[in-house]
Amino acid sequence: MTSLLKGELLIASTQRRVYAYLLPEIHAAIDPPAELEIALELYARTTRKYHPTLYAQLENTLSKVVSHIALSLEELIDALTLTDQYDTRDPDTSLHESSFYLALQVLNVKGPHLDPGRADYLLRIIWKRVYVSTNWGALNRKHESRPEDETHDLMRNTPLYHLIMLGTENLLFTQGFTQILAPADVHDAGTTAAELAYLQHGDDWLAGAIKDNESMDRTLLSAMEKYKCAEWTTECKRLALADLEIHRETEAADREAEVRFEAELEVATNGYRPGNGDVREWIADEEREEHVLEESDGEAENEEDHVDERWARVREGDSPHWAVKIEDDEEVEQVAGSEVEDEGAEDVSMGED
Numbered sequence: 465m466t467s468l469l470k471g472e473l474l475i476a477s478t479q480r481r482v483y484a485y486l487l488p489e490i491h492a493a494i495d496p497p498a499e500l501e502i503a504l505e506l507y508a509r510t511t512r513k514y515h516p517t518l519y520a521q522l523e524n525t526l527s528k529v530v531s532h533i534a535l536s537l538e539e540l541i542d543a544l545t546l547t548d549q550y551d552t553r554d555p556d557t558s559l560h561e562s563s564f565y566l567a568l569q570v571l572n573v574k575g576p577h578l579d580p581g582r583a584d585y586l587l588r589i590i591w592k593r594v595y596v597s598t599n600w601g602a603l604n605r606k607h608e609s610r611p612e613d614e615t616h617d618l619m620r621n622t623p624l625y626h627l628i629m630l631g632t633e634n635l636l637f638t639q640g641f642t643q644i645l646a647p648a649d650v651h652d653a654g655t656t657a658a659e660l661a662y663l664q665h666g667d668d669w670l671a672g673a674i675k676d677n678e679s680m681d682r683t684l685l686s687a688m689e690k691y692k693c694a695e696w697t698t699e700c701k702r703l704a705l706a707d708l709e710i711h712r713e714t715e716a717a718d719r720e721a722e723v724r725f726e727a728e729l730e731v732a733t734n735g736y737r738p739g740n741g742d743v744r745e746w747i748a749d750e751e752r753e754e755h756v757l758e759e760s761d762g763e764a765e766n767e768e769d770h771v772d773e774r775w776a777r778v779r780e781g782d783s784p785h786w787a788v789k790i791e792d793d794e795e796v797e798q799v800a801g802s803e804v805e806d807e808g809a810e811d812v813s814m815g816e817d
Contacts, residue, residue: 517672575641
């Protein structure tokens with residue numbers, strides 16, 4: 465599959481995610497215009513209040529979403545970065561944590577095929593909207609009166625944290641077109657006619673879009689000067705990377721525990737017993753500190769055993785009561801569990817290791 469086709473498919477699937485995010489609130493509407501009205505009322509409040517030209521642009525974009533009309537790259541980025549995001553508690557439809565990541569993901573696939581100026585503008589405008597969407601003043605007030613752990617919890621709920629976490633986890637910043645940009649690198653994005661002329665929306669729209677983007681600049685510059693936005697950005701990166709490392713370690717431990725559990729369950733369920741010619745042994749690998757399940761066929765009765773000293777747990781029925789120690793050229797010695805009855809007990813038969 466070519467990267468160009470992959471990009472088109474990703475745009476289509478991401479647009480379906482946007483519609484799925486809107487659907488729980490608009491499903492009862494009688495027609496697409498009613499759906500659009502509800503969507504704008506719920507998900508475009510901030511843009512409507514502060515950025516009228518971008519709001520008109522977003523209105524046109526969401527009308528296409530509810531009517532299932534394919535979006536352009538710019539329209540999809542607007543749908544993901546200009547809408548208000550709410551936690552729907554449904555990971556399959558929520559964009560609360562992933563909207564900006566999805567915007568960068570689409571741009572990462574399409575970027576190599578775009579004019580460099582267009583690609584750079586879109587990258588910068590996404591990051592600009594990330595920073596503007598965070599209430600840095602509230603975060604500073606919380607920091608002054610709350611313990612560090614609670615401040616970190618607040619940071620974990622910011623778009624910037626989610627973007628860095630998801631982007632790093634999925635190698636978005638190391639294996640593609642996109643990268644992490646600082647607030648100072650994006651504060652003037654979308655404020656020149658040269659950047660926006662390719663959109664060909666007319667002079668009135670162009671002037672209004674520049675005005676809206678300059679309004680965002682004032683918000684961002686205030687955050688940088690008054691609320692230490694750059695310092696918070698550095699701290700947010702550090703926290704996201706630390707949390708990601710903990711998440712990876714936890715996942716690795718969970719996988720290891722699951723493998724051990726499944727192996728133990730298989731031995732317990734199959735009920736292997738001493739003397740039945742098919743013994744399964746637990747072998748402790750001290751270097752790797754994990755258990756592996758090893759089968760022996762029990763058919764080498766006449767062959768010389770060359771077995772390193774190890775412990776093997778052998779189950780009989782549902783009650784593990786045998787623990788035997790196997791040594792080279794030595795007789796099997798019972799060391800735990802029930803005593804072997806003298807005359808009628810079966811011999812323990814171990815195959816070659």
